[in-house]
Amino acid sequence: MFAEFGYGILVVSFLVAMYSLIAAVYGAIEKSAAMVESSRRAMLLTFPLLSLSAAALVYLLVNNHFEVAFVYEVTSRSMPTYLKVTAWWGGQAGSLLFWAWLLAAFTSAVTIRKWERDIEFLPWVIVVNSITLLFFLGMVVFYENPFTRFWLVGGSVEPHMFAPLNATLFAAPDGNGLNPLLRHPGMVIHPPMLYLGFVAYVIPYSFAMAALITGRTDDRWIRLTRRWSLWAWLFLSFGLVLGGRWAYDVLGWGGYWGWDPVEIAAFMPWLTGTAFLHSVMIQEKRGLFKHWNMILVILTYSLVIFGTFLTRSGVLSSVHAFANSPIGPFFMAFVSLTLVVSIALVIWRWPILQGETEMNSMLSREALFLLNNLLFMSVLVVCFWGVVSPLASELFTNQKVTLGPPFYERATAPIFAALMFLMGVAPLSAWGHSTIQTLGRAIWKSALAALVLTVILFITYTQNYIALIGFFLIALVLLVTLQEFWRAARARQRAQSENFFTALTRLMGRNRRRYGGYIIHISMMLMAIGILGIEIFQTETQGALAQGEQLNIEGYTVEYRELASWPDEGEGVNYTRAVVDVYENGIYLGELTPRIDYYFDSQQNMTIPGNRSTLKDDLYVLLVDWEPVSNAGATFKIYVNPLVNWMWIGSLLFFIGVIFAAWPDRDPAEEPVRAARKAHQSSAAD
């Protein structure tokens, strides 16, 4: 009943989105406001419709309807209700529906706004969004239907949406259950965050396409979607960080980022999105690089679809799996088609997208921003090629290859270093014109202080030259950025006769984007401290210990005390937990309890580390193996991850920075109007 209802609503949503597309195209070409309005209302209808369909799916998931194939694949009776709800995006078909539902929500939010000044954009924004929505709805309606049920046909069980001839509905007594690795709180919210980021990027793209089609070459589309881009970026970043934290907490390999193609799939749109955030400022301030911004937003959109394709089509495990996957070729065709059409539109509009002014100096802020874009694109090239070349190798040489962290680290480290250097220099350069002399005067104090700090680190902490270069750059960026806060607040303090903190808060409040950006730069440097720490200074050891025996590493002593193993039938898990005592230079610090959770239904282990985290380092202890009967001996793997906590502290500051920059404030242009209207109303009341 609920399955038919959910599927029926999906089909209706598909038809409504199709109508919305046709009406929008017709309305735009025939200049029919009524048709455009009709298409807008149809688009608004897709969100409640898809919400109903999603509600039907969640109902089936929560109530153990194992006759539905998707429910059977991702839930089991032992799973708590909240996990059954979140299993919605835990499998292929559900996650595609989730994508479509989010897109319908965002498109509705966009179409609901007042369009007075930008009414010519409206039909084309609807067209682009409805094409994307139709693509995803098409996937779930025709190929990856989350409501498909099991039928008993002549002794065998087959998945079909509707009953085949002489078939009876078949419900398994229990489901497969969600992959235990995905049962972590971080993993519960990680995919929706990534998807929020992915889907939100469709909105700026749709406005960019609308601007190209209508030939409106001003930066209105950028201003209209500025906050969308920023929120999309925030969600995508949040998704990436949560994914990292999840890996650190449950994957048990002592790190948070393994340059896995699935991670890179989410990282690539982040790279172009970050380049775009910087590059749009040039268009807003100077009216330059209109072509480039278009290309960046198109690339971001394509990479969003490509990222979903990479993770959803099975292409990563093998190009042949991709060819056999029902949705893989369609994804590929959609990515290629939208990319080609979008680029064709840019080429068509090339002449009217010329810059409004000229570049004056190679060291101006706009030139440095462009250099920043080149560097982000360079990381993208490495990542894209790193993901694609193993597929190309399999396709052309029939030989699979692995591209592991060494490849990416070697290729991207110098680019990231250059980006950090730019982060230090660019805030000091001026729009329009800068010279070596002006930049040198602005930077020398910070550079000297950073150098002194580096020398101190050389004497007291490390002689590793890569680490020292990294720490120098981090110190440089931090000092330059803090100096910017200081300089501007002092200037305001003098001019307005305010105290320093009032001056600072007002200054930041008046220019949220700039100071939000600076907070983000500081947060990035804190994260860089964590990355340098774990990449360069991580140490590890492993050993089998009898009770009372010890392993030593970096001044720490880990002593094996005891081990216990017990099943939790209700949860479907067997816990094996060791207790170890930790000492640092002979002083007792406390106990850690690394454990391994074995999930009966999926026969899978989950390795949960015992972690002692400080600002100096993390002592990360893993239980690797144990003697099953006596528990007398156990094998432990221990990592010391210096400075890694700064990664998470930096992430928190990062979110504060983005929210600060994206926080809605009143459009200053509207204030006088609003004040005038209020004055008029009060005089009328008198």
Next chain:
Amino acid sequence: MRKFLFILALLFLLGSPFTTTAFAQNNVPTDDEVNAIAHKLYCPVCESTPLDVCPTQACKEWRELIRSMLAEGKTEEEITRHFVDQYGARVLAEPPKEGFFWLIYLLPPAIILLGAVVLFRSLKEWTKPKTASSALDGNRSELSVKKDDYVSRFEEELKKQK
């Protein structure tokens, strides 16, 4: 006595290779020695997970194989070659620098270099001072600036009227 000591020393010297061999055979490689090699290898099943941290049974067996090969006195290179011969180049963290695989290493820097060249040429072009021959272009851009000023003023007026 001196003769006795001499014979003893001789016996010790002759015997030392055997005692060392015997010691090597008893000396089981440590987990850290195994992991140092396993960290650079990937099994064909567990994609993107280095062998030293992979929790599956198959990877555990591979690690034990590394341990026994180390115990036999094999070098890291020999062990790596054994796995490559058995399972192909995909067990390595990076493909060998040969044949088609060169493309994997050379293409990204080539594209980045090309991007850099295009960017710097464009920057130079954009920041070049105007010459007499491009006076026409200058006029055109002046016109467009004027026009844009007009448009932005017009927009401002519209904004105020709203």
